[in-house]
Amino acid sequence: MKLEIGRINIKDIQFGDGTFVQDGVLTVDREGLTAFLKEDERVAGVRLDIARPGEKVRIIPVKDVVEPRVKIEGTGAGFPGVTAKPSQCGQGRTHVLYGAAVVTVGDIVGFQEGVIDMWGEGGRWTPFSKTCNVTLDLQVVDGLDTHTHEETIRLAGLRAAEFIGLAGRGAEPDEVLTYEMGGIFEETEKYPNLPKVLYAEMMITQGLLHDTYIYGVNAQTILPALMHPHEELDGAVISGNCVAACDKITTYQHQNNSVILDLFAQHGKEINFMGVVMVPEHTTLSGKLRASDYTLKLAQMLGADAVVVSEEGYGNPDSDLLMICKKCENAGIKTVLITDECAGRDGMSQGLADTASEAVAVVSTGNVSHVVTLAPAERVIGNPESIAVLAGGWKGALLEDGTLMCELNAVIGSTSEIGYHHVTCRQY
């Protein structure tokens, strides 16, 4: 399978007549996009805005972030099974407006959405302070239940990314990244002496607006599934999560999964990267036991020497993470775990809800409980009062002068467990 990602570098963004890219500036047709989003009868009002890197702008509460893209060659246009008819992702050529993002804003459940600051202290913690953002603040018609509200906003974000992504159709990419990987036997024949490494990507699939979708299938309903890494990089996986902002994997982060990209970079050099197992995180013990057993079985069937496991969320999924670790290690398959920590504001508490002596190689992506103080913004997109009900915020967290205090919990992507963020470790 061969996938080409053509990056069209976006340096600035503006509203204007038509949607196109010229000299690295993305122009977005505000009226056209508004009308397009209003084709969904559940959308009552659309407020579009722009937030640029470095501007003293705060976006709150953020639901999802999506990268605008367009398919140039091959199947898999749009988000198959969600906004477009089902088709195979991961092959052909996709153009990406690299440096641009669609950000969906607005209260849905009243907690567990996040904040993006485009500058200063807050901007240091979120990767989406570096993107030129089009924000969508949507009002839905009266009487929608919460799940339909979430679905409406989720689809609007994806459709907006498609609408804006069309600007990449005629543009010449500044850079073309080529990913190519043959069948598992073929690659193993090519690299017989390299360790065979599988990536197990855990996904929040817990219902109650905590869901992830693969080709439109709610991943709550699946057994762990083997995917070609290209598929996720090409729009097969999307977020439907209203969950703690710091470590939910936004759709943008699925499209640019850092673990996949890093494993690709080592493929054929230090490792033989075999593929991705998408592992659902269940709310029942039997679900967790079944998913971890099944993940081990897939690793054994593929003859994996090692599995890199990334978690999504914290708390109960810590047990899934350690079940996979224990089962693999006891079967002679090495594991590396990637997780954040919920270690209290002083960082002194136990980082995970569960422990295992088999977990000997663990990468921490940060402490979600770390408190940050964010200076007042000149402009707020959305509703600053919502910090009182965000996970990681509290009543009184918004001071009178507009200063915001919160745990990293509330900052989008700040402790990303797939490593798509800015936190680094230093040993003293």
Next chain:
Amino acid sequence: MVKEIERYGIPIVHMATITTISESVGANRIVPTVAIPHPVGNPALSPEDEYALRKELVGRALQALATEITEVTHFE
């Protein structure tokens, strides 16, 4: 909380869905429950069946409290 109450000398039972976490935090009497969002209920059941389920779970927890144990014990 489970450990501190037990340390004080009051028998305690941990009703929890993810019993592996119960074990790792040091609970001794464990009653496995239904699911994280609804530990002692099940919205998929009829009200009558759910009531029976809840009564059975609480009964099992009371039984666990009244049972002498010498090691970590699951009451399934």
